[in-house]
Amino acid sequence: MLPADHLSRSTVAFPCLKTLSMLNMGMSDKDLDHLLAASPVLETLVLASPVRRFHLRSQSLRSVLVFLVGDFAVVDAPLLERLIFMKPLLNARAARPVTVKIASTTNLHVLGYMEPMFHKLQIDGNIIQPDTVASPSTMVPAVRTLALKVNFCVLEELKMVASLLRCFPNLSTLHIQSVPCDLSETAAAGEHHAQFWREVGPVQCVRSSVKRIVFHKFHGHQNEFEFLKFVARDNANALESLLLVSPKEKLLSEDEVNEMIDKLGCPRFTAWTSKVLQLSPEVENDWSPMKACKLTVSDPFR
Structure with a gap:
């Protein structure tokens, strides 16, 4: 060359x-x-x-x-x-x-990793903001697999997550990688973030099309569970599996996760997770940029 x-x-x-x-x-x-x-x-x-x-x-x-x-x-x-x-x-x-x-x-069909505080998404001239209202001009209907990196302790990021999900109404697979939280902020912020997820409106892809959610680097923090409770409350009718992948430094057993869910005191959420929840430790893999780009690889974020 x-x-x-x-x-x-x-x-x-x-x-x-x-x-x-x-x-x-x-x-x-x-x-x-x-x-x-x-x-x-x-x-x-x-x-x-x-x-x-x-x-x-x-x-x-x-x-x-x-x-x-x-x-x-x-x-x-x-x-x-x-x-x-x-x-x-x-x-x-x-x-x-x-x-x-x-x-x-x-x-x-495949997009990611999008990071709410690092990427400013613009669709056909419309900059996606925390309060963006879903419309044909702010949607990419073809996307089936989306990957996000999110700090669940930061409220502004959660607002952007809700807006971003509304941009992809036909999602089938959602990957979410949890960015490490500042534990000193978690307790103070948890109740506030729970209120946000209770008040956020319906999200079309969560309600009708997402079949698989993979939650990477899941630590079992309150704010991570609040997002999952929102998914359960939004009647994820198509969801077939929710895979929680815990990092090596914080391996979570099934008993530990079930205990955390019980402490949330939400019977509907407990019943929902009993049907779709799966656990997996983080494992070494042979991921590479070239492998991720291969169209024969159905999901580059696994």
């Missing part, structure tokens, strides 16, 4: 290239545009390079994994099925929010 700074000034072409992985390559957004335009059959892209802005235009790309360091926009990618975001190795929560714009994504 020619150096990146020659792409825009050359007639370089990659007519047979189907998979491209770029790691730690300095490249401007203009050079990246030229590279994609020169790859007419490219299907899979892994971009782990410091691109400050990426406007995705490709008539062939089906799967994209991006280590986000700047704003991202799907401008014209009609075949895109899978969009996966990884955070770069920096303290992203101290950085400014990254804008993720999604448009022309009628085939987008």
Whole structure:
């Protein structure tokens, strides 16, 4: 391949290239545009390079994994099925929010990990806010698998979670990874957050389409349970399984989880979990960016 700074000034072409992985390559957004335009059959892209802005235009790309360091926009990618975001190795929560714009994504089936305080989602010109009202212009109906990273101790994040879930009315699988809470805040915030989940309105995908919820790094904190109680109260009619995956440093037994549920004093929630609840310890796996991008892998977040 020619150096990146020659792409825009050359007639370089990659007519047979189907998979491209770029790691730690300095490249401007203009050079990246030229590279994609020169790859007419490219299907899979892994971009782990410091691109400050990426406007995705490709008539062939089906799967994209991006280590986000700047704003991202799907401008014209009609075949895109899978969009996966990884955070770069920096303290992203101290950085400014990254804008993720999604448009022309009628085939987008897989999206994540979205982080409410790190990603600012924009759908067809509408920025999703904590109080965003669901409408056709704020929804992506094609998405079937969604992954979120959430700090359940932070109320603003929970408000965004409720809004984000309303954007994907036909979800089938929901992955949630719990970000470590500040335990000193949990007790004080727990009652307040419980009130929020009691007052939040119905969410269409939770009520009618989600079949599987995988709760990664589940610690058994009160605020994590409050979210699950909301799911139970919202009549998750299609739900077949709720898998709680506890981290290695805090393995939870079935008896411990059942004891926590009993202490919540919510008979309806207890009856609901008895039907769908499963437990699993966190295990080592062979996950990799390239494997996650493979369209033959049905769920890249497992």
